[in-house]
Amino acid sequence: GENVEQHPSTLSVQEGDSAVIKCTYSDSASNYFPWYKQELGKRPQLIIDIRSNVGEKKDQRIAVTLNKTAKHFSLHITETQPEDSAVYFCAGYSGGGADGLTFGKGTHLIIQP
């Protein structure tokens, strides 16, 4: 099955700076990579996703890049704001026997004022 590794586990940046979270995956058949943001005590919410036929996708301050050869993908947040503080999960989907997502262990992003 799919295995997703995520780094770092904690990331602290100054407000206004950029944040980058990286994930690697093991299954070369994986074709869909969403990123979820989870605030304390709340449900995970999709913030951006990328499919394997695209190398980069951007939505305002958030961007995701995918390198299929190296089997890694990254989340980039620019001009960070206090409300960006949360736990971010990457996930992979290979469409194997199970149709669920395999999540990385999460990154706790802390925006310092």
Add this chain to the structure above:
Amino acid sequence: DAMVIQNPRYQVTQFGKPVTLSCSQTLNHNVMYWYQQKSSQAPKLLFHYYDKDFNNEADTPDNFQSRRPNTSFCFLDIRSPGLGDAAMYLCATSLNQAYNEQFFGPGTRLTVL
């Protein structure tokens, strides 16, 4: 608004006492998932239904069962909860398969005494 609803939001049970968590959706999605999320960990897929077809993850304990009587409802039954089953249980839906966005419910926080 179309949404994923989970009841109850908080559930307290005693060691070994069966408990049922419920999930309903107004999105008319074909797929419903149950995830277990322990403190400071990523969501872990337990099982999912594609329509009426049940798919169990290989490492989901037999103690966990699920029912989907119709498109809108899905239940998670824990037959004999142990202390290690205390967690947040998240229900999610997607239109067809995980290639599409998964919409999460608010979760049920299970406490086992």
